[in-house]
Amino acid sequence: MSQAPHVEHDAPGVQPGSTPAAEPGAPATAPAGGGASIADTTELLALVAQIESVAFLRIAGAATAAPDPLSRLRLARLAGAALARQETILGRIAELEGDTDAADELMLGLDATFDDYDQRTQPSSWWEEILKSYVGHGVAVDFCRIVAGALDPQSREIIMGVIEDGMASERSIEVLDRATTDDEVLASRLALWGRRLVGEALSLVQSLLADRPSLSRLLATAIDQRFSEDERPADHTSWLFGQLTAEHTRRMGRLGLAA
Amino acid sequence: MSQAPHVEHDAPGVQPGSTPAAEPGAPATAPAGGGASIADTTELLALVAQIESVAFLRIAGAATAAPDPLSRLRLARLAGAALARQETILGRIAELEGDTDAADELMLGLDATFDDYDQRTQPSSWWEEILKSYVGHGVAVDFCRIVAGALDPQSREIIMGVIEDGMASERSIEVLDRATTDDEVLASRLALWGRRLVGEALSLVQSLLADRPSLSRLLATAIDQRFSEDERPADHTSWLFGQLTAEHTRRMGRLGLAA
16 A cells, blocks of 8 residues: 555654663653553554544545535545544554554554444534534544643644644534524424533443543543642543533533534 | 635736747737647637546545545645646646636636536446546547647647646556456447447547637647648548547557547
């Protein structure tokens, strides 16, 4: 696949199990500056890459079905941008693991992550589909942002850059805001759909944390680093869900919809 | 569409109708080193961009329908590479025209170019579809390569790079070669399909030359530059069709199929 617009790696060939080095940026079991191990770090990175891979397929599919050439071109570019973000993340994994194929494999291993969520949230209209991307992507991104607090500065920065880029390209908010302002029935129907979506998204986060110890460890480390000892929440999951729910409420508010 | 992985332009703001400059690489009505005007040059560039845009949609569509995650990832990357080639070409147009939107518009104006050909060559099997890409892309690329002889060196180089990249990613030849070696009935059916395809592809070239005077002028200039006066073919279209047919025959031969 030499034709792929793949990120160039000048990874120093990190050996799994090599002893931690003191110099910043040096290859080590835990990348310098973060509390997380390389294995936990790359698992979160792979999850973000998978989110972008799903976004690519969704937008590319919309491009092939676009009603006019200009929309097709715009969607093609948005799809290309999602793919480029996926490749940036995979590039960081390859740097940490010293192996490009390992990065691909880690992401491919997460391929079925969103299948169940997708099954349970089949949109019945175009509006519902748009709101689904907005809500689902929003929760996914908030989760990754919080957990990324445990990573080394470089990995964290890459994830934050990818997230901000991706959010800026979510134009859905404009069309949704306009449509719901004019149509109260649509607004209340979508508000209901939004509650359904966030419920399913939070269950997905819950099962991810249950199935993937790496993510629970990252969450614990991120909370440790965020709070002083006496302010630290006792129940990590409840605290996380409080955060995710609050962000979701803010997002729905921006659309003029009740959360 | 600020999210697009768009080529950066540092075009010096070429004004249409500015006087030709003598320095190599300087903005001018005719780019230095080629016989073609900017308008003719950008029309050919837009055609190549449109070919890549069609390739992106075809491969991205195949990615969304891929049977397994690894094929999906590979196809996503091939689609991304086609999109990147489209953007490289559009970048050159924007450099020559001094305007990014003009580049998009030129390509969008060619949006329907392949519709008629596609209608007339609906594949009835997966093998026919693969052969269609191989034959259709092959003729399109040979045409652009010949006509690109009229362009300034930089535009020509960009087109040749894009063409070579695109051809290298056509893996179709391997699967087709293997399949037809084992199956004589398939081989003779595909040989017939190949003749149908090349016939339709040559008609498309003919109507392009009839409808777009810029392409005829480029062909004439390319022939002028290629041959000394006494060797020059009198009938440009016949000479071109001879070239395209010979290349097609070579390509079919590589598959072990009679042209």
